[in-house]
Amino acid sequence: MVSSFDLFLERVRKATGVKTQVELGKVLGIRQSSISDAKRRGSVPADWLMKLFRTYGLNPDWLLEGASPVYLKPGASPSKGLEDEAGAGQPSSSRLVGVSSMLGREDENGQWQPEWTFHMEIPAMFHRPSVHVMQVDSVDMAPIILKGAFVGIDTMRRNIVDGEIYAFHVPREGLIIKRVFHDMHSASYRLASMDPRFSETTLTQALKEQRCVGRVVWVMQDL
Numbered sequence: 001m002v003s004s005f006d007l008f009l010e011r012v013r014k015a016t017g018v019k020t021q022v023e024l025g026k027v028l029g030i031r032q033s034s035i036s037d038a039k040r041r042g043s044v045p046a047d048w049l050m051k052l053f054r055t056y057g058l059n060p061d062w063l064l065e066g067a068s069p070v071y072l073k074p075g076a077s078p079s080k081g082l083e084d085e086a087g088a089g090q091p092s093s094s095r096l097v098g099v100s101s102m103l104g105r106e107d108e109n110g111q112w113q114p115e116w117t118f119h120m121e122i123p124a125m126f127h128r129p130s131v132h133v134m135q136v137d138s139v140d141m142a143p144i145i146l147k148g149a150f151v152g153i154d155t156m157r158r159n160i161v162d163g164e165i166y167a168f169h170v171p172r173e174g175l176i177i178k179r180v181f182h183d184m185h186s187a188s189y190r191l192a193s194m195d196p197r198f199s200e201t202t203l204t205q206a207l208k209e210q211r212c213v214g215r216v217v218w219v220m221q222d223l
Helices: 004-016 021-028 032-041 046-056 060-065 205-211
Strands: 094-100 116-123 131-135 150-154 165-170 174-183 188-192 201-204 212-220
Touching: 004 021, 004 032, 004 046, 004 060, 021 032, 021 046, 046 060, 046 094, 046 116, 116 131, 116 150, 131 212, 165 205, 188 205, 201 205, 205 212
Parallel strands: 094 131
Antiparallel strands: 094 116, 131 150, 150 212, 165 174, 165 212, 174 188, 188 201
């Protein structure tokens, strides 16, 4: 007999694309051992449900009991794979994800967190549990990234590769997206815009570690 906890895990997998307990732990911000403990007890902690609601807009009643609707946040709706359980075994070509503004929100530790404003479908190949989707509201990275573009920020890729594009948290202002160059002589990092009208910013190694949210791994925009 399938346990209620296993059904919960299966619903999370279908809705988010998470395949393993390790990936689920990253989404929830917990250790894998915590998942094993919850599975042994056969109970789902309330803070997990709140995290999945805030991150994906998922209905706690659906996660626990399968009760409709799947999504509660405005603009969210079930993907085809969730509407048709009979086809759940078929790979989906798209994934419904939350989209955050650049402002986002700061948690109790002052770290940037996404604040979903609406949901959209992206190609399934673009989806990973570690990737946040954000809509750009600035113009300084044009023409590579235009205002209104959607970008995927991989929060697991924070090691700087010289010349690549990353998102950084500016306290009380949200995120900025910049091309980063490592200055070997001063052991610092230069954050540059594509538009030369915008001045460069320099970060020390310590500030880079604190403020780098992740690497921009894809862009979707109208040309």
